[in-house]
Amino acid sequence: MKWWQQAVFYQVYPRSFADGNGDGIGDLLGLIGKLDYLQDLGVDAIWLSPHYPSPMIDCGYDISDYCDVAQEYGTLADFQILLDEIHRRGMRIVLDLVLNHTSDQHAWFQEARSSRKNPKHDWYVWREGNPGQRPNNWYSTFGGSAWEWNAATGEYYYHFFYKEQPDLNWNHPQVRETMFEVVRFWLKMGVDGFRLDAVGTIFENPDLPDHTSSLNQDELYRAYRMATNDEERRAIYLVGEKMYQEQHDRAEVHILMKDLRQVVDEFEDRVLIGETDDVAFYGNGEDELHLAFNFPLMRTSQLSAEWILENQQTRLAALPAGAWPCNTLNNHDSGRVYSNYGDRVNDEALAKLSLAVVLNLKGTPFLYNGEEIGMRNYYGFRLDQFRDPVSTRAYELERRLLGKGEGEALAYAARNGRDKGRTPVQWNASENAGFSPAEIQTWLPVAPEYLEGVNVAEQMAGDDTLWHFYRDLLQLRKHTPALVEGDYQPLHLEGNVLGFLRSSTFQSVLVLLNFHEEEVQIACRDGCPHARRLFSSHVDSEDEQSGEVIHLQPFEIWIGVLDT
Numbered sequence: 393m394k395w396w397q398q399a400v401f402y403q404v405y406p407r408s409f410a411d412g413n414g415d416g417i418g419d420l421l422g423l424i425g426k427l428d429y430l431q432d433l434g435v436d437a438i439w440l441s442p443h444y445p446s447p448m449i450d451c452g453y454d455i456s457d458y459c460d461v462a463q464e465y466g467t468l469a470d471f472q473i474l475l476d477e478i479h480r481r482g483m484r485i486v487l488d489l490v491l492n493h494t495s496d497q498h499a500w501f502q503e504a505r506s507s508r509k510n511p512k513h514d515w516y517v518w519r520e521g522n523p524g525q526r527p528n529n530w531y532s533t534f535g536g537s538a539w540e541w542n543a544a545t546g547e548y549y550y551h552f553f554y555k556e557q558p559d560l561n562w563n564h565p566q567v568r569e570t571m572f573e574v575v576r577f578w579l580k581m582g583v584d585g586f587r588l589d590a591v592g593t594i595f596e597n598p599d600l601p602d603h604t605s606s607l608n609q610d611e612l613y614r615a616y617r618m619a620t621n622d623e624e625r626r627a628i629y630l631v632g633e634k635m636y637q638e639q640h641d642r643a644e645v646h647i648l649m650k651d652l653r654q655v656v657d658e659f660e661d662r663v664l665i666g667e668t669d670d671v672a673f674y675g676n677g678e679d680e681l682h683l684a685f686n687f688p689l690m691r692t693s694q695l696s697a698e699w700i701l702e703n704q705q706t707r708l709a710a711l712p713a714g715a716w717p718c719n720t721l722n723n724h725d726s727g728r729v730y731s732n733y734g735d736r737v738n739d740e741a742l743a744k745l746s747l748a749v750v751l752n753l754k755g756t757p758f759l760y761n762g763e764e765i766g767m768r769n770y771y772g773f774r775l776d777q778f779r780d781p782v783s784t785r786a787y788e789l790e791r792r793l794l795g796k797g798e799g800e801a802l803a804y805a806a807r808n809g810r811d812k813g814r815t816p817v818q819w820n821a822s823e824n825a826g827f828s829p830a831e832i833q834t835w836l837p838v839a840p841e842y843l844e845g846v847n848v849a850e851q852m853a854g855d856d857t858l859w860h861f862y863r864d865l866l867q868l869r870k871h872t873p874a875l876v877e878g879d880y881q882p883l884h885l886e887g888n889v890l891g892f893l894r895s896s897t898f899q900s901v902l903v904l905l906n907f908h909e910e911e912v913q914i915a916c917r918d919g920c921p922h923a924r925r926l927f928s929s930h931v932d933s934e935d936e937q938s939g940e941v942i943h944l945q946p947f948e949i950w951i952g953v954l955d956t
Contacts, residue, residue, distance in 0.1 A: 395484060396585070396663040396682060397716050398876050399436035400751070400866060401758045405724050406443055406465055407452070407835055408816045409761055411827050416834045418816070418827075420466035420474050427477055429848070433764060433859075434866030437484040439587050439665075441724055443471070447497050449556040451780060451810075453488075453589060454495035458574040475582050484584040486663060491571065492593045493557040501558050508545050515567050517550035517559050518542075519600065529602045531609050531635055535785050538639070552593045552639055554781065562594055562648060572655045579656070585663030586656075588681070591649070592668055595642035605635040614793050641670065649673060649680040665718070677714030683756060689749075690721045695733050695742070696907055697890035700749060701882055704892075708754070708880065717755025721746050727813040728762065731769035738909055740766060741947035744861055744929055745905055748949045751869050752903045754880040754894065762817050764862040765851050769812040770839040775802060777837055783809025811836055818842035820849035861929070868927050868951065874899040875951075886914040889944065893921070893954075900954040901926070902937065906944040913943050923952030 404423060412421025420443070430438070442452035445462045452462070461471050478485050494501055503512040519527035523541055527548055530538040532555070539548040540555040549558050560567050575586070607615065612632050619625045649664075653675075656662050664680075666673045669687035673680050689703045711717065722729045730743045743766055750757040778784050783805040790801035806812060815836045819826035825842035826849070828834050845851070851859035869875045878894035878901065885891045888907040893900055902923040906912055922938035929949040937943070937952060944950060 393877055394663075394682075395661065396437070397756060399484060399756060400434065400869065401437045401439050401486075401756065402430060402433075402435040403439045403441065403723055403758060403760045405441045405761055405814055407441075408814050408827075410817065410819070411832075411834075414829045414832060415464070416828045416832045417464050419464065420461065420470040424470075424474050424477055427481060427483070431481050431483065433863050434870060435483065435759075436870075437486065437584070438478065439486050439758065440488065442488045442490070447495055447556065448779075449495070449554055449781065451814075453490055454493070454497075454554070454557050455490055456495040456497045457499075458494075458571075459577050472581065479582065486585040486587055486665065487578055487583050488589055489575070489586040490589045491560070491562075492590045493551065493553060493559045496556045496558055504558075505542050505544055505549070508547070513545070514564050515561055517561050517596070518545070518547045519550070520546075521548045528600045530596075530600075530639060531603075533636065534781065535609065550596070552596070553590075559593075559596075562644075563598075568648075568651070572652070575652070575655055576658070579659045579662060584661075585665065585682075587665040587667065589667050591645060591666045591673065591681075592640045592670065594648060595644040596640070597638040597642065601638055603635050603638060605631055607631055607635075609635070610789075610793055613789055617794060646672065646675065646680060650675065653680055671710045671712065671715070674712050674715040677712040683716060683718040685758070686717060686719045686755070689719055690726065690732075693732070694735075695721075695746060695749065697885070697888050697905070700753075700890055704753065704880065704882065717753070718758065719750050719753050719755045720758035720760075721750055722760050722763070722813070723758070724760065724814055725810055727769045727810075728760070728767055730763070730766045731812075738947060740858060741909075741929075743858065744949060745907060745947060747862060747865055748903075748905055748929075749890075751865055752875055752894065752951070753892075754878070760813075764859050765818065765846055765848055766858045767815070767818065767846060768839065768841060769807075770815045770837065771803065771806040771812060772840075773802070773806050773811060773837065775805075778805065778809065778811055779836060780810045780814070783811055815839050818847040820847050865927070865949075872899070872901060872926065872951075872953075874901040874953075875903075883920065884917045885942070886917070887912060889914055889942075891916070891920070891942075902950075902952045902954060904937065904942060904944060904948070904950040906946065906948045906950075908944075909946050911943075911945055913941055916940055916942055921954050923954050925950065925952045927951040 407418045409418045410422025410426045412419050443461055443465050444455045445457040445460050446452045446454050461468055500512050503510045504516050521527050526539040532538045534554050551558050616628045663682045665683040666681045668684050673684045686707050692699050729746045733746050734742050786808050787801045787805035790796040790804050816827040816834050816838050823830035825838045851857040874894045874896045878896040881893040883891035890905040892903050919940055925935050930945040934943050
């Protein structure tokens with residue numbers, strides 16, 4: 393097996409992970425100081441969110457230099473130290489790479505917008521027009537027109553995201569070769585691969601046909617917010633899909649992915665991971681991306697046995713031969729597991745079940761920093777504390793389109809923006825949660841839950857804490873071959889109990905997950921194989937499970953090895 397098939401990945405959001413120089417912003421020095429912590433937890437590989445120079449319009453996904461480190465994070469020399477220290481511990485690191493667009497402050501775009509005669513002008517997507525007469529009716533996914541006027545050249549440039557994020561023209565051969573050299577730059581330095589941001593948006597229909605949605609953006613937003621049930625919301629979503637149908641998931645992107653794969657394959661044992669759930673990005677299983685996320689797994693407010701079984705049946709059947717699954721339940725865009733799948737009564741038990749799902753299903757698991765101590769979504773922002781423009785836009789739309797009061801609009805913006813899951817990691821119970829010195833204002837507020845035991849130091853010092861559960865389950869996976877490489881076989885159980893087998897050449901393991909808040913004795917319709925307990929989340933659990941009836945405690949996670 394490849395290392396990326398065996399590894400547990402842990403996403404580090406650098407601005408919020410560890411502040412090494414005491415300025416209120418996480419940095420590379422802080423991350424270096426926490427590598428022993430990550431190794432002790434059981435992390436095998438780090439996905440580092442953007443660390444490049446950026447004006448931070450979109451929290452680092454607007455890159456102004458692809459071959460450097462943001463000044464607030466450190467230097468290239470610091471990055472090399474980080475890389476060396478990660479590898480010295482037998483761990484790996486993949487970088488976020490944004491292919492679709494640059495920052496409008498990137499030197500390439502500054503040249504491109506200066507003159508039609510500039511050699512880099514055609515590195516971006518331009519169309520003729522007059523002020524107020526845009527090339528078509530396309531929208532930016534973040535609001536407003538997808539076209540921005542550039543007076544110096546008398547043209548519009550295209551941006552799928554913010555106007556400060558102009559799209560690169562990947563039909564230009566110099567763009568391809570220059571970006572491939574960016575990839576080689578980091579691979580030569582020693583990074584182990586890339587997570588590719590927004591891969592589906594790299595190409596758009598060059599004929600620029602108008603979208604055919606029956607609503608404009610404001611009308612779509614209002615209709616969605618006024619919907620009263622899931623059926624209405626689904627119908628509105630389908631109308632919204634027509635709004636962007638000419639702007640993403642073009643066939644050309646797969647040719648590009650094949651070319652990129654060849655570049656990456658120039659280097660031994662590297663990985664490409666796509667921010668997409670489209671299995672087409674696996675290509676034939678060997679010629680495009682190595683991994684594409686199983687995002688459908690996380691698109692629910694309540695995990696259940698039925699939901700997971702249906703997801704696995706659909707997802708695994710859709711993968712091309714040779715493709716490897718990739719599972720996650722959250723990231724920097726989606727908020728935190730503890731809040732997203734909790735019921736406000738049994739949150740910790742449900743967080744444990746969530747981890748058991750990701751770690752034990754077939755495929756590479758991805759975790760997010762702070763999950764291991766049960767960090768929650770934070771909603772207590774003032775308007776001036778938002779750093780995510782998604783939140784500030786949501787606030788404006790709630791006020792303008794729906795007439796919401798200031799407090800109600802602010803609460804909605806906090807819930808539906810991305811800052812809620814990006815607050816600084818809580819390291820201890822000192823002021824600022826040990827993230828930064830007490831007198832420093834952190835870049836986002838520190839969630840006050842750090843005073844209630846939701847911090848690393850107290851959980852590591854305790855015995856029966858979520859942090860210890862994470863480490864124990866990570867260690868179990870690492871030392872149980874079937875949980876890493878085994879095939880997946882669902883069991884037919886009654887009620888809201890998930891059961892499946894993971895079987896490799898020399899080992900088979902039974903996984904049972906009880907999503908009930910009470911003890912269950914349920915039928916295993918085809919008979920459960922005899923298994924001896926390897927792990928349970930309950931001290932009074934059964935030592936063995938077998939036969940037609942299984943016994944589980946409330947929210948129990950039971951994992952056992954089958955007799956050979």
